[in-house]
Amino acid sequence: MSVSERPIERPRYSCMLGGVLATAGALPKTVPIVHGAQGCGGSLAQAAMLGGCYGTGYAGNAAVPSTNIGESEVIFGGETRLREELESVFDVMKGDLFIVTTACMTDIIGDDAKAVIDSLQPLPKPVIFLEAGGFKGNSYYGYGRLIEELFLQYIPRAKKKRADLVNLLGLVPAYDPFFRGDLEEISRLLQQLGLTVNTLVTAGQSHADLLAAGEASLNIVLSRLYGVDAAATIKESHGIDYTVTDLPVGAVATEAFLREIAEKLGIDKALVDRVIKREVTSYYNYVDRATDIIADTDFQNYAVVIANGTEAIPYAKYLDNEIGWIPTHVFVTDDLDEDQQQVIRSAFDAVPFETSPELVFETDTFKIQQYIEQNTPQFLADEYYPTISPAFVLGSTIERRLAEVLSGPFLPISFPVYNRIILTRGYAGFRGGLTLLEDLISAQLAPR
Amino acid sequence: MAEKEIKQIAIYGKGGIGKSTTTSNLSAALSDMGYKVMQFGCDPKADSTNTLRDGTYIPTILELLRDNGKVDAHDAIFEGYNGIYCVEAGGPAPGVGCAGRGIITAVQLLKQQKIFEELELDYVIYDVLGDVVCGGFAVPIREGIAQHVFTVSSSDFMAIYAANNLFKGIQKYSNAGGALLGGVIANSVAPDSGYQRSIVDDFVSRTKTKVMQYVPRSLTVTQSELSGKTTIEAAPDSAQAKVYRELAKRVDEHTESKTPNPLTQQELRDWAAEWSDQILAIESGEVTSVAAAI
Numbered sequence: 001m002s003v004s005e006r007p008i009e010r011p012r013y014s015c016m017l018g019g020v021l022a023t024a025g026a027l028p029k030t031v032p033i034v035h036g037a038q039g040c041g042g043s044l045a046q047a048a049m050l051g052g053c054y055g056t057g058y059a060g061n062a063a064v065p066s067t068n069i070g071e072s073e074v075i076f077g078g079e080t081r082l083r084e085e086l087e088s089v090f091d092v093m094k095g096d097l098f099i100v101t102t103a104c105m106t107d108i109i110g111d112d113a114k115a116v117i118d119s120l121q122p123l124p125k126p127v128i129f130l131e132a133g134g135f136k137g138n139s140y141y142g143y144g145r146l147i148e149e150l151f152l153q154y155i156p157r158a159k160k161k162r163a164d165l166v167n168l169l170g171l172v173p174a175y176d177p178f179f180r181g182d183l184e185e186i187s188r189l190l191q192q193l194g195l196t197v198n199t200l201v202t203a204g205q206s207h208a209d210l211l212a213a214g215e216a217s218l219n220i221v222l223s224r225l226y227g228v229d230a231a232a233t234i235k236e237s238h239g240i241d242y243t244v245t246d247l248p249v250g251a252v253a254t255e256a257f258l259r260e261i262a263e264k265l266g267i268d269k270a271l272v273d274r275v276i277k278r279e280v281t282s283y284y285n286y287v288d289r290a291t292d293i294i295a296d297t298d299f300q301n302y303a304v305v306i307a308n309g310t311e312a313i314p315y316a317k318y319l320d321n322e323i324g325w326i327p328t329h330v331f332v333t334d335d336l337d338e339d340q341q342q343v344i345r346s347a348f349d350a351v352p353f354e355t356s357p358e359l360v361f362e363t364d365t366f367k368i369q370q371y372i373e374q375n376t377p378q379f380l381a382d383e384y385y386p387t388i389s390p391a392f393v394l395g396s397t398i399e400r401r402l403a404e405v406l407s408g409p410f411l412p413i414s415f416p417v418y419n420r421i422i423l424t425r426g427y428a429g430f431r432g433g434l435t436l437l438e439d440l441i442s443a444q445l446a447p448r
Numbered sequence: 449m450a451e452k453e454i455k456q457i458a459i460y461g462k463g464g465i466g467k468s469t470t471t472s473n474l475s476a477a478l479s480d481m482g483y484k485v486m487q488f489g490c491d492p493k494a495d496s497t498n499t500l501r502d503g504t505y506i507p508t509i510l511e512l513l514r515d516n517g518k519v520d521a522h523d524a525i526f527e528g529y530n531g532i533y534c535v536e537a538g539g540p541a542p543g544v545g546c547a548g549r550g551i552i553t554a555v556q557l558l559k560q561q562k563i564f565e566e567l568e569l570d571y572v573i574y575d576v577l578g579d580v581v582c583g584g585f586a587v588p589i590r591e592g593i594a595q596h597v598f599t600v601s602s603s604d605f606m607a608i609y610a611a612n613n614l615f616k617g618i619q620k621y622s623n624a625g626g627a628l629l630g631g632v633i634a635n636s637v638a639p640d641s642g643y644q645r646s647i648v649d650d651f652v653s654r655t656k657t658k659v660m661q662y663v664p665r666s667l668t669v670t671q672s673e674l675s676g677k678t679t680i681e682a683a684p685d686s687a688q689a690k691v692y693r694e695l696a697k698r699v700d701e702h703t704e705s706k707t708p709n710p711l712t713q714q715e716l717r718d719w720a721a722e723w724s725d726q727i728l729a730i731e732s733g734e735v736t737s738v739a740a741a742i
């Protein structure tokens with residue numbers, strides 16, 4: 001997609017700084033500080049709110065201090081203003097870690113923020129610095145860069161690794177709206193395999209956990225695209241091996257995921273079998289309960305999945321492989337370059353779909369609808385044609401219109417999702433798979 | 449009373465080529481002709497109007513803005529030689545901030561306050577920093593600011609490259625109602641300077657513009673500058689002052705500026721190569737008269 005084709009309305013991500021701030025705001029007792037123009041912090045707080053009402057937390061989103069530079073700093077340079085802001089923030093805000101970022105404007109005028117930080121030695125607490133001019137990339141990129149710098153500047157390089165310690169990467173706070181629930185479920189499962197799991201960004205993580213992350217023996221990247229570069233950098237810097245997998249959603253995917261990780265780490269197969277058996281039994285026990293309503297309501301749908309590069313394929317796979325739906329289209333909504341698209345295509349091709357959906361790269365909401373309308377016979381003629389019916393739309397909140405066009409129920413699952421609050425909920429793993437089943441059935445029952 | 453037509457002129461050219469010297473003499477000469485003139489230095493160095501004010505610096509618009517948060521245009525305007533209004537945009541110290549944005553801010557600030565109309569100016573002359581490195585420095589040639597651009601250039605290739613680049617900028621904005629090119633002021637080029645003049649003449653004919661004046665290099669300029677004055681003020685009877693007065697008269701009579709026809713990168717290189725061959729030939733004595741060779 002060329003630059004000029006980028007949608008200018010209803011974007012599905014924000015800028016690099018947006019990703020950095022959302023992520024920094026999820027780290028334990030961490031204070032991000034923006035050196036940028038007055039709109040950056042506030043607007044990006046609003047943007048992150050579109051990730052299931054993400055919220056402020058410790059010192060994130062609406063509480064992020066900013067230098068709010070104006071015309072005078074743009075012309076004469078904003079380093080004095082930054083120094084003043086840092087001194088006040090260190091004075092009045094408590095935190096175990098400070099993350100100073102630049103923004104578009106300060107990167108363009110070339111403020112040397114690093115030099116300002118260095119001149120404030122000794123610093124009261126650890127400070128990480130990164131250039132986060134929004135023009136450098138989107139929020140997913142920002143997440144990856146912050147994780148990278150977190151390791152490079154904060155997390156000690158441990159020579160000795162702990163065989164039982166792993167880190168989870170790849171889910172971007174707010175922009176993967178279910179990141180907490182997903183990470184917690186994956187952690188719960190890996191813990192049963194005897195592992196200690198750092199998620200870095202969920203409740204309960206401490207700075208001790210963060211600092212220990214360098215001792216991990218594996219970084220598990222739960223996204224084909226995001227956090228992968230960071231994991232590669234960390235392998236270089238900290239000697240931590242990494243593996244890139246799809247986010248596992250539902251029993252089939254999660255069993256495969258656990259076996260893959262267990263094999264990587266050489267975990268006793270008997271233990272893995274036991275854990276999986278227990279989980280699978282419980283899972284289908286619940287599914288069994290749901291079969292009555294499934295049978296009663298003819299719960300069988302065509303589906304359109306619209307989500308980012310991390311989530312789209314796992315959801316489509318779940319619908320097809322686990323609950324027997326027919327996903328007709330999978331729209332990946334990130335603005336991806338050719339290489340990234342290839343990564344997604346390969347992951348897509350590896351899924352054993354019963355009926356293969358069409359994979360489309362499109363970020364524009366209207367064009368997604370148009371694509372379906374212009375490529376589906378039911379919209380082109382009055383005669384009898386196979387139709388996408390009954391249809392179900394899994395997408396972001398802005399896909400509501402598409403659901404109306406397809407006359408089907410709708411479950412908002414991807415960014416921007418602002419018509420539900422998401423705290424503990426997740427769709428990954430066994431429990432997440434069940435939660436997704438619940439939500440899908442509930443959406444269908446909601447009009448009753 | 450019908451609103452007075454203000455003639456707004458921008459002077460561009462390579463760094464150090466003589467823009468400020470030429471501009472100040474032009475302002476002084478126009479002022480002597482009875483016009484109300486403002487000289488607007490668009491350069492963080494803020495030294496454009498020095499020779500109009502006995503070699504002194506004036507507070508800049510951006511300094512005032514930085515110190516007070518806002519600027520009343522009156523506070524940034526200082527009278528110089530013969531009542532010429534002197535203004536300096538100013539800007540950040542080298543290596544920090546954004547000088548281009550500073551120029552935009554300073555120019556807009558004066559424009560918004562309608563100070564040109566209030567002062568009933570006849571001429572506003574912008575003296576703009578050498579290389580148009582970013583959009584900010586193009587502001588005087590964008591819509592609604594200057595109508596005419598004059599480029600100061602010597603016969604040095606680097607100066608001509610800069611002039612050609614400027615022509616590209618003018619061409620770019622010309623469709624959007626930007627300033628057009630009035631011509632080239634050939635500085636440090638005497639009318640009888642042989643191949644130096646021929647180089648400039650050849651360049652203007654290829655780019656479809658004209659030479660406004662040949663301004664020779666002159667010790668009078670240096671002497672006047674050392675006494676903190678323009679040549680017009682310090683040595684009004686000198687031959688050099690006459691040259692500047694002639695320039696002012698031509699600028700005053702000038703009405704129609706045009707979209708220039710800049711050379712492409714390749715054309716410019718070929719053109720320069722041709723000329724260096726000729727110059728080498730001249731210096732080794734093979735050719736004695738360039739005029740004859742052309």
Ligand SMILES: Nc1ncnc2c1ncn2[C@@H]1O[C@H](COP(=O)(O)OP(=O)(O)OP(=O)(O)O)[C@@H](O)[C@H]1O
Nearest residue numbers: 463464465466467468469578636664665666669673
């Ligand atoms: N015709 C001339 N004869 C003698 N000296 C000259 C002439 N024109 C310019 N100079 C001298 O050249 C020097 C540079 O001139 P000036 O400051 O006007 O250049 P400028 O283009 O404004 O430079 P900058 O890009 O740095 O603003 C000055 O010392 C000036 O006196």
Ligand SMILES: [Mg+2]
Nearest residue numbers: 467468491496
């Ligand atoms: Mg100058």
